[in-house]
Amino acid sequence: MNRLALYANQLAHHLTITDNRTGKTIEVPISTSRESDFIHATKLGALQYQGQPLRVYDPGYMNTICCTSKISYIDGDKGILEYRGIPIEELAEKSTFVEVAYLLINGELPSKSQLQEWDEKLRKHTFIHTDASQMMKSFRYDAHPMGMLISTLAAISTFHPEVNPALAGEGVYKNQDIVNKQIYRILGSLPTIASNSFRNRIGREHNMPHENMSYVENFLYMLDKLNEKEYKPHPKITRALEVLFILHAEHELNCSTAFVRHLSSSGVDIYTAIAGAAGALYGPKHGGANEAVLRMLEEIGDLKNIPQFIKDVKDRKKLLMGFGHRVYKNYDPRAKIVKQIAYQVFEITGKEPLIEIAIELEKIALSDPYFIQRKLYPNVDFYSGVIYRALGFPTDMFPVLFTIPRVAGWLAHWKEYLNDKENNIVRPRQNYVGPEKRNYVPVDQRKEFPIYLESNKSSRQKRRETATLS
Numbered sequence: 001m002n003r004l005a006l007y008a009n010q011l012a013h014h015l016t017i018t019d020n021r022t023g024k025t026i027e028v029p030i031s032t033s034r035e036s037d038f039i040h041a042t043k044l045g046a047l048q049y050q051g052q053p054l055r056v057y058d059p060g061y062m063n064t065i066c067c068t069s070k071i072s073y074i075d076g077d078k079g080i081l082e083y084r085g086i087p088i089e090e091l092a093e094k095s096t097f098v099e100v101a102y103l104l105i106n107g108e109l110p111s112k113s114q115l116q117e118w119d120e121k122l123r124k125h126t127f128i129h130t131d132a133s134q135m136m137k138s139f140r141y142d143a144h145p146m147g148m149l150i151s152t153l154a155a156i157s158t159f160h161p162e163v164n165p166a167l168a169g170e171g172v173y174k175n176q177d178i179v180n181k182q183i184y185r186i187l188g189s190l191p192t193i194a195s196n197s198f199r200n201r202i203g204r205e206h207n208m209p210h211e212n213m214s215y216v217e218n219f220l221y222m223l224d225k226l227n228e229k230e231y232k233p234h235p236k237i238t239r240a241l242e243v244l245f246i247l248h249a250e251h252e253l254n255c256s257t258a259f260v261r262h263l264s265s266s267g268v269d270i271y272t273a274i275a276g277a278a279g280a281l282y283g284p285k286h287g288g289a290n291e292a293v294l295r296m297l298e299e300i301g302d303l304k305n306i307p308q309f310i311k312d313v314k315d316r317k318k319l320l321m322g323f324g325h326r327v328y329k330n331y332d333p334r335a336k337i338v339k340q341i342a343y344q345v346f347e348i349t350g351k352e353p354l355i356e357i358a359i360e361l362e363k364i365a366l367s368d369p370y371f372i373q374r375k376l377y378p379n380v381d382f383y384s385g386v387i388y389r390a391l392g393f394p395t396d397m398f399p400v401l402f403t404i405p406r407v408a409g410w411l412a413h414w415k416e417y418l419n420d421k422e423n424n425i426v427r428p429r430q431n432y433v434g435p436e437k438r439n440y441v442p443v444d445q446r447k448e449f450p451i452y453l454e455s456n457k458s459s460r461q462k463r464r465e466t467a468t469l470s
Contacts, residue, residue, distance in 0.1 A: 015039055019047045019054070034073065038065050055429055067261060067420065071104060071412050072250045079330035079377075083250055084108070092337050097245040098122065098215045101187060101408035104250050105415055119215075125188030126209035126218065128152075128196075129159055133206055136196050145197035146287075146399045150278045152193050153186075157271035160185075164269040173270075173418050182270050183411050190407055191215065194400050195222035201396070216242040219404070236348055237391065240341045241401075244387065247334040247380060248402055250409030252327070256280040256287070260410045264417050265426040277410050278403050287399035290385030293322040294395060297354040297361075297386070306361055314370055322382030323365060324375070334380035342387050352390040358383065 013030040028043045041064075045053035058064045073082040081088040084103050091100055102110045102118050110118055132152060139148050161167045163178050173179055196206045199222075207222040213232075220233035220241065251257070256277040263273040281287035296319070300309050312318035325332060342355060362378055365371045388398055417423050457465075 013037075017044075017047065019049070021049045022047075035075075036065070057431055061258075066253070066258070066426075067417075068422070069252075069413070069416060070107065071409070071416060072252050074252050074327050076325070076327040077330060079333050081251070081333050088247065088333055089337065092243050092246050095246060096214070097242050097249065097405060097408075100246050100249055104408050104412040105183060121184045122188040122215065123209075123211065125184045126192050128156070128189050128192050132156055132159065132193075133196065136193075136200060136206075139200055141200070141203065143197075143200065144396050145194070145201055146278070146282045146396070146403070148197040148200060149193055149400055149403060150275050150282065152197075153271055153278060154275035156185075156189075157269045157275075160269075160271070165267045166269065170267050179415060179418065183415070186270065186274060187407060187411060190404050191219035192222060194404055195219060197400060198223055198397055201394070214238070214242075216245060234348060236344060240345050240387070241391070243337065243341055244384060244401070245405035247337060247405075248384075249405040250412065251406075254286070255283070256406065257409060257413055260413050261417050262426045264414055265423060267425075270411075270414055273414065274407060274410055277406075281403055281406065282399055287402045289321065289379075290381040290388070290402075291395045291398050293358075293381055294354065294385045294389060296321040297357050300357050300361070303357060303360050306357065306364060309361075310364060310368070320365065320371075320376065322385075323371065323378055325377075325379045330375070331377040332379040335378045335382055338380055338383040338387065339378075342383050342390070345387050345390050349390045349392075352386050354389065355386050358386055 013032065015028045015030055016025060017028060018025040024047060026043070026046050028039045030037050030039055041056045044056065047054040056064070071084065073085070074080065083091060083100065084107060086103070086109075091103075095103075098119050099110065099115060102115065132155065135155060136148055136152055139151075157164060160182075163172055163182060165172050192209055199206050204226075207225050210218050210221050213221055217233055217238045220238060221231060224233070225231040253261075259280045260273050260277045263276045264270075284292060300306060309318060313320045342352075346352065346355065362382070365376065365378075385395075385398060388401060389395075393401065
């Protein structure tokens, strides 16, 4: 629908609201999009009572649109996911991650020459500063890879003060050359940072990027090369991971992507914004979901235990992980593709024992009215964790494997946000329920309230507290 038709449609549709507190009536235009109809919340501010405007209360943004975007489209009821209008199924079958990243960030599929230039620029930025590499080596041997990745991303912002809006001026990102440079730097270097975090974890030296390998192949090379003169990852494993990267590259305004826009609204540099988004992805409710699926499957342990587990889920004694989604009320289209990839991986690595439990659990859940009525279908996390396990990745690398491709989506939203005329600084309101105005009370006149102040103590600390100190 073009803008003129959209405007005419808005004039034809409106919401009439009468405030029974004051008797005032307003007409609010209803905007129409492919995804949903909506009204502008600021229009409700015209309804005032005792000097206070009417606001919308929506914890967790359950029914709130906070931006206009052209990047990805989801129809949760029909199980549809599109990147820039192209179905995810087509991209997973025909495309590469580097090409998909170009599509997401720039809006169109690249020509042959554009793809070659894009790929070359990313390759040139796979190396990270030696100081950053040395800093990564200073992490503890048992540091979580995601913690290392987030910290390194944030630290790299200090390597480029000339493109930091807090130091170089707010208008620095109005220069498209500078914006593109940061995209190449982040997207190009992320597999290197990720592989370094893995190598630290297993006590190995960092590998330098390979100049003649593809994006995903190079990542696997940096992860696994030891002292071989020539090391080349298996092409089918490379392709399996590439498809997983494509599936995880973008997913509209999820928690971490919304955080990119939220942080960018303050004018902070893109490295800090991406590190913050990675921090959101680190959370068990977001990027840690596939790890939770693995723990669930391990807890079930055997096919014979599935009926009891299903009963416990219905009795609210257990949680069914990897089923259901905040957006999808149908089969997650990514989950179907991941299930196919699983068997391709098992042909090479051998079948992961947990897959039999996963398949049987899915079969029972999809035929059970309890789960059907609640529209609980497998999501992308249900099988991806099993694949990562089969590929030999430890569970603490799962959120890192999620972060690498999702950065393409984050950068696409950052670039779109920079050109958004509605990009005001994010500043939600609150529903204050604290005390009314009261006076300060001197310390010797205060009533003591029962506030819990204890914290956990180690055995060593408890031993110390038994000592006589002077």
